Amino acid sequence: MAEGHGASPMSKPKILIQLDTDPHPSTFDAVVAVDAGAERLLQYGGVTPDNVEGLVHGAMFTRGPGDLHQTAIFVGGSNVEAGERLLARVKKCFFGPMRVSVLLDANGANTTAAAAVLAAAKHLHLKEATATVLAGTGPVGQRAARLLAGKGAKVRVASRTQAKAEAVCAAIRARQPSAEVTAAQIASPDETAAALAGASLVISAGAAGVELLPESVRTQAKELRVAIDLNAVPPVGIGGVQPQDKAVERDGVVCYGALGVGGTKMKIHRAAIERLFQKNDLVLDAEEVLALGEELAR
């Protein structure tokens, strides 16, 4: 049963409802939420589109319109697709002004992709850049490709499987009809070299401990100016890049490792949580998270 009253005279505590698709809600996301100023954290694990409605209704129907921005939802979990489905269901629960702000950052995908794109933008005009995203079909890679395309870069979505890469390109084009995205298969070093030909930016978004770009191939990419590797676990994704690298020049290329990008990712993550409590109608997904990172970088 909803409450009809308006804003209360005293400010209500900021409550973040952590909806996680894993059985145990992430401690990582919980600690960041606390440090970002969430005064109360309600943690839920094992959340699915089928059991989330009551949890969202409880967020919508407890505080008056003037206080609704003090309640917000975080959607997380290790499975990014499950997080996307959950976010879609959460949004369906809202109606009219009866809503709370929500951030999707399953597996850190949005904040990580945004941090990588921001790092690249420090050194390149993205509008004029050609970018190759290795493992561009994974959850972080898809988001990096989509964000780069949104910034006007020519984007090559590289994957071991051509068909998967093309599906991702199609999905990006469906969102952004003017996006310049092409699929690239990288099942061999030669194909990887071809995928990098003429690229000024490479982002490697593959699984932990898998090298996607050998050093020998990287050093042959003559136009390459920025290399960003998001894998912190050796062997890293781009040969020769160190996890700690933060704008370190190697062979004439500005390099970032996973830890080098991590500081920015954390700042964006915290800022996104803070932002949730400013209004009650925000939905922060990849683009919104990147825009927030750009504000912070100014």
Next chain:
Amino acid sequence: MAEGHGASPMSKPKILIQLDTDPHPSTFDAVVAVDAGAERLLQYGGVTPDNVEGLVHGAMFTRGPGDLHQTAIFVGGSNVEAGERLLARVKKCFFGPMRVSVLLDANGANTTAAAAVLAAAKHLHLKEATATVLAGTGPVGQRAARLLAGKGAKVRVASRTQAKAEAVCAAIRARQPSAEVTAAQIASPDETAAALAGASLVISAGAAGVELLPESVRTQAKELRVAIDLNAVPPVGIGGVQPQDKAVERDGVVCYGALGVGGTKMKIHRAAIERLFQKNDLVLDAEEVLALGEELAR
């Protein structure tokens, strides 16, 4: 192992232990608890009479007698009968002064029934009233009937099934031997009309989206002065009543819809949480929650 010490010099934070019979503890109850001043909330889902003992013992045996009122238990969940069984088991864990206060408000049944009775009491002398409770065998309806009977009203417990209505009447009489309660079957509009004959109050406590009292039947109930509908989802329970109605006169009848009662329900809910922390030996069930609402209304 219990602690023998007395009150500590510094006041300890108010801890509310939310015991919910559903797998995910209610966010609704959690937000209300926070807004009512619970400084720490320990949330538990999937709580049953079989697994609750340790949770209650942990509440009883951790703080000294002088601080025990700073720990309290909330029993909730969507299934009111499961909540009642859980409350009974929680109370069995207590002994002597070793206890903490506990509030039952599974599915909001106690606070909703109390708010409905309070709304009626603004316009009627309940002692002289004849009240018909539609869906009087449901969790909220049973409580409304019991509370009205306790206030001296003549109560008709109306249900599609006569036997169920009679069982509820018997249960009320077992608690309150002087209660004037009768069962009424309402399997047809004619029966519903008969159940309302001479009634000055009708409370509809049925399931969401089910009309129990058609407008045409309502307007024929000539003695009716107050109509309260607790169903917010169209079609509402009483034809013609709007969910937002709060003492709105329609066809000479003062009408309340679910949202119109909701503000009072929320105030009572919050006040009940606050009350828990004043003493360590309170058990707040329907009657206690109504008494609290009456205090607030003064």
Next chain:
Amino acid sequence: MAEGHGASPMSKPKILIQLDTDPHPSTFDAVVAVDAGAERLLQYGGVTPDNVEGLVHGAMFTRGPGDLHQTAIFVGGSNVEAGERLLARVKKCFFGPMRVSVLLDANGANTTAAAAVLAAAKHLHLKEATATVLAGTGPVGQRAARLLAGKGAKVRVASRTQAKAEAVCAAIRARQPSAEVTAAQIASPDETAAALAGASLVISAGAAGVELLPESVRTQAKELRVAIDLNAVPPVGIGGVQPQDKAVERDGVVCYGALGVGGTKMKIHRAAIERLFQKNDLVLDAEEVLALGEELAR
């Protein structure tokens, strides 16, 4: 992805991550944590060595080195051996300076054993004492025996099963080669009497409601000076000792019951939680918890 930044200007809230091997994390441990100053409590039930890694990584990788001591882990649950296995796995997640402090107190075993040994040390020089630990193969008994041996006492580990007692002795000797521990079978009152012959201290650490030392046998133990019973549920473990006894003389023996030891146990438990937040590299198991209790007793 780890964050590289140092200490933030503002102190971050103290976060305790409660990892419990039971389905529902203990309310007892939660309330004590709150009262000990944990500003935020993240509760997790059903934690096993197989699912704990991500939870520990989230604790390690969210705050900078200067703030890591503001995050800590508590390992609890009713099964002490499960807690020990969980602690071992938690410690394996740490590397170099990337770690947080952790306290093991599954079933209160460490704080209870430490409190019992501290009670004994008030009345005896443990170095010169001969101590019999009844149920010395149980989780609390093993820890009491190990702690007493560490203090130089001659320890008899008494159990209904000789082989189990010998296994515990072997385990203690493996840790402390100079430990003077012997196994004693107590399958009959005569064996119990023999196990107590010449002992100045007896600690009974058996299950609730089981008498291990009948009063008639106790009063025959002529050298006995201190008797400590850790079972609060009648019949208690040592005949004639009352749960509330705290240094009460009975038949010339200084007696402690479970509640008499409980106040000290609680103080140690709280102090151990507080201690966690002073550094980020503490592992508080039995010996460290006892050392902390000794500091408090000074």
